[in-house]
Structures are given as structure tokens and as C-alpha cells.
Amino acid sequence: MEELNGTIDPSCLQxxxxxxxxxxxxxxxxIILxxxxxxxxxxxxxxxxxxCVYVYRKVPSPKKTTIIWVNGAAPVIASMSCLGMWIPRATMFTDMTSNSYFAIVVYKFLILILQELxxxxxVLKNSGNKTLNISTGPCCCCCPCLPRVRVTRRIIFLLKLGSLQYALLKPILSIFSIILWANGNFDLSDLEITGAAIWINPFIGVLTIISLWPVAIMFMNMCTSLRSQRIxxxxAMYQLVLVLSQLQSAIISILSLDGTIACSPPFSSIARGSMLSQQLMIVEMFIVTLVTRLLYRRTYEPIDLNPCDADNGQITKMIPISVSTEENTA
Structure with a gap:
């Protein structure tokens, strides 16, 4: 536009x-869209x-609370994206709400794996001298030389702590960012070294990677054992929500910052990029909601830990116990 008439539409700068x-x-x-x-x-x-009503009635505690938290990721993100689509000036609040909720989901998914075991x-009772392979993504997938670690109470605590720190610090940093934004000190488009965003966002990225590592460790070591539980x-759905809500949004944000996504009055480049991201997120999270409903809205069979069935360092083999299927008719 600037090359055509030498001016920029004022709405593109608003x-x-x-x-x-x-x-x-x-x-x-x-209107239809x-x-x-x-x-x-x-x-x-x-x-x-x-x-939530079904899980609360059919699933025993404390697993039902964890399942409700994990299942809420896609609907919460879709709802916040809808609000951000209709109210563009609230995008910062809706995005931070979605990201803060997903930070809790990361920790809850780790807890879900442990509860499934x-x-x-x-886990401690049936682990014996078994070990965990910690050479997994996103931190150490390229470090196969890392030693395996024994399953101890301390290791389980550290794994939980690694994910819990993100669930605690992400909402705190989000609130801090909103306070700075209200004071005019936080701007995503400000990439200067003196800007707050250039420091806060990379720090949050590091916290995210650290929190994902314990979940990946537990999954890679237990996926075979928990195959009957559709783990x-x-x-895969948990990872998909992660990629769509974090990586996709970051890519669109970068494209809007450098002007690749053009201004379209009354939307500036950044506002239009945010709008496109919200619209994509609603469709994607709707599909994820349907898939996760099929995975979690089901009868949960109890599992038996058989310490005799160890396979290549796996902690245990999960053997479903046959139970009454009367809940399937509910």
C-alpha cells in the first residue's frame, strides 16, 4: 500500500x-463465518x-478430576478464541487465559499417566530395580548417552516438579505481563532489548520445554504398558493441542509482525494475524474436542500391576481386569 500511494491507511497503525x-x-x-x-x-x-457430568459419575476419584482438567484444554481454548475473535482488544487476555490453562493441563497429563499406573x-512398589530412559524430547532427544535413572520417590517428585513449575509460573508471568501492558511497558511488537516482551516470552519458552520433558519421559517409558488405556x-491429542496453541500461534504472530500478513482495515497486520489465529483455533479445537470425547468418555477398566512382566526396562506390564460392562449402557 505504501508503494502504491506513498501513504499508509491510518487504521493499519491503530x-x-x-x-x-x-x-x-x-x-x-x-456474518456466516x-x-x-x-x-x-x-x-x-x-x-x-x-x-464432565459423565466422567464425574462414572470414573472414581482422583482420576475423574484429572480427566476433567485434561479434557478442558480444547473447549477452553476454543471459547477464549471465540471471545478474542469478537472482541479483538481482549486478545491478550484470552490468549494468556488459554495458555495458563494449558500450562496446568501439562502437569495434569503427567498426573494422569501416574494414575493410570x-x-x-x-509405581514405586512394582518398579523394583527398573530404570527410566530420560533421553527423550524436547530437551534430550539428541543425548542417547544419558544414563538411565532408577525409579525412586525422589525421581517421581522431580518429574512432577518439572511440570508443576510451568503450571505455577505461567499464570504468574501472564498476570505480570498484563500489568506491564496496562502501564505501556509490554508490547509484543517491541523487539528492542529494552522491551519487556523480549525477556518474558523466551523465559516462558524455556519453562515450557522444561515442563514438557517429564511428560515425555513418562510417556516414552510407559506407552507400551498403558496401550490398553489408549494412552x-x-x-497425540495432547501434543496436537500443544502444537496448535503454541507453535501455530507463534508462527502467525511472527508473520504478522514482519508484515507478511497484510493490513486489512479496520484490522492492522498484528490484529488481522491474531484474528486469523483465533478463527483457525476454533475449528481445530472443535475437531480435537470431538476426538478426545471418543477417547475419554468410556468405561475405565481397573488395571493390575504385574511386577513379573518387565520388558526392556519397562517398569511394569498393565493387565486389564475384566469388570462388569453395565456402565456402557449408561
């Missing part, structure tokens, strides 16, 4: 538009609430 401005500029296609995306986010939330005490597709 803050994101108000919700009323977004509604007023919608054409027929825009926004309506369909809103319905998707509402359906995701309704399906999640219905699933019967809990900490059951592999569950982990």
Missing part, C-alpha cells in the same frame, strides 16, 4: 478495533460440560 466496529464491517460472508465459528465454540463447550505408591492417542 489499536485493534472495538467489538462494535467488527460487527459493523461484517458482510454476508463474514462468525456465526459458524461461534456455534462451533459453543458446541465444544456443551460437549465438554456433558462429558495406579498412583505413585503402586498413545491421548498423548
Amino acid at each position: 489499536e485493534p478495533p472495538l467489538a462494535a466496529d467488527v460487527i459493523n464491517q461484517l458482510d454476508v460472508f463474514g 462468525y456465526s459458524v465459528l461461534t456455534v462451533m465454540s459453543v458446541v465444544s463447550l456443551v460437549l465438554y460440560l456433558e462429558e 495406579g498412583g505413585d505408591e503402586a 498413545i492417542p491421548k498423548y
Whole structure:
């Protein structure tokens, strides 16, 4: 635009538009698009609430609480994305809410794996002298020389702590970022060394990588044992939400910052990139919600820990116990 007439549309340099401005500029296609995306986010939330009722009634404690937390990732992100789509100036708040919730989900997924194994005490009781392979992503996938570690109470505590730090620090840093933003000191487009964003965001990235490592360790060592509990597709959905909510959003943000995503009044480049990210997220999280519903809304069979079935350093072999299937008719 600058090359065509030597000027830049003033709206391309302004803050994101108000919700009323977004509604007023919608054409027929825009109205249909926004309506369909809103319905998707509402359906995701309704399906999640219905699933919460089912899990609360059919799954014993404390696993049901963990499942409810883990299942909420996609519906919460979809709901926050819908709010950010309709109210562009609230995008920072909705994104930080989604990311803070997912930080808790990372820790809860680790707890879910342990609960599927019967809990900490059951893992310690049946581990014997078995060891864990810690040469996994995202930290040490290229370090096969790392020694295996014995399964002890201390190791389990450190794994939990590695994921818990992100669940605690991410919301704190989000609140701190919002405070700085309100004071005019936090701007995602400010990449100067004196800007707050250039320091806070990489630090959050490091915390994210550290928190994902314990989950990857537990999954890589237990995926065979927990195959009957559908842990592999569950982990795949968890990873998919991670990639879509973190990596995809970061890529779109970078493209909007360098102007690859063009300004489209009343949206600036950054606001338009954020809008596109929100719309994509709603569709993607809607699909993830449907898939996770199939994985988690089911009868959970108890498992027996058989310490005699150790295979190549695996802690244990999980053997489902036949139980009554009367819950399947509920």
C-alpha cells in the first residue's frame, strides 16, 4: 500500500478495533463465518460440560478430576478464541487465559499417566530395580548417552516438579505481563532489548520445554504398558493441542509482525494475524474436542500391576481386569 500511494491507511497503525466496529464491517460472508465459528465454540463447550457430568459419575476419584482438567484444554481454548475473535482488544487476555490453562493441563497429563499406573505408591512398589530412559524430547532427544535413572520417590517428585513449575509460573508471568501492558511497558511488537516482551516470552519458552520433558519421559517409558488405556492417542491429542496453541500461534504472530500478513482495515497486520489465529483455533479445537470425547468418555477398566512382566526396562506390564460392562449402557 505504501508503494502504491506513498501513504499508509491510518487504521493499519491503530489499536485493534472495538467489538462494535467488527460487527459493523461484517458482510454476508463474514456474518456466516462468525456465526459458524461461534456455534462451533459453543458446541465444544456443551460437549465438554456433558462429558464432565459423565466422567464425574462414572470414573472414581482422583482420576475423574484429572480427566476433567485434561479434557478442558480444547473447549477452553476454543471459547477464549471465540471471545478474542469478537472482541479483538481482549486478545491478550484470552490468549494468556488459554495458555495458563494449558500450562496446568501439562502437569495434569503427567498426573494422569501416574494414575493410570495406579498412583505413585503402586509405581514405586512394582518398579523394583527398573530404570527410566530420560533421553527423550524436547530437551534430550539428541543425548542417547544419558544414563538411565532408577525409579525412586525422589525421581517421581522431580518429574512432577518439572511440570508443576510451568503450571505455577505461567499464570504468574501472564498476570505480570498484563500489568506491564496496562502501564505501556509490554508490547509484543517491541523487539528492542529494552522491551519487556523480549525477556518474558523466551523465559516462558524455556519453562515450557522444561515442563514438557517429564511428560515425555513418562510417556516414552510407559506407552507400551498403558496401550490398553489408549494412552498413545491421548498423548497425540495432547501434543496436537500443544502444537496448535503454541507453535501455530507463534508462527502467525511472527508473520504478522514482519508484515507478511497484510493490513486489512479496520484490522492492522498484528490484529488481522491474531484474528486469523483465533478463527483457525476454533475449528481445530472443535475437531480435537470431538476426538478426545471418543477417547475419554468410556468405561475405565481397573488395571493390575504385574511386577513379573518387565520388558526392556519397562517398569511394569498393565493387565486389564475384566469388570462388569453395565456402565456402557449408561
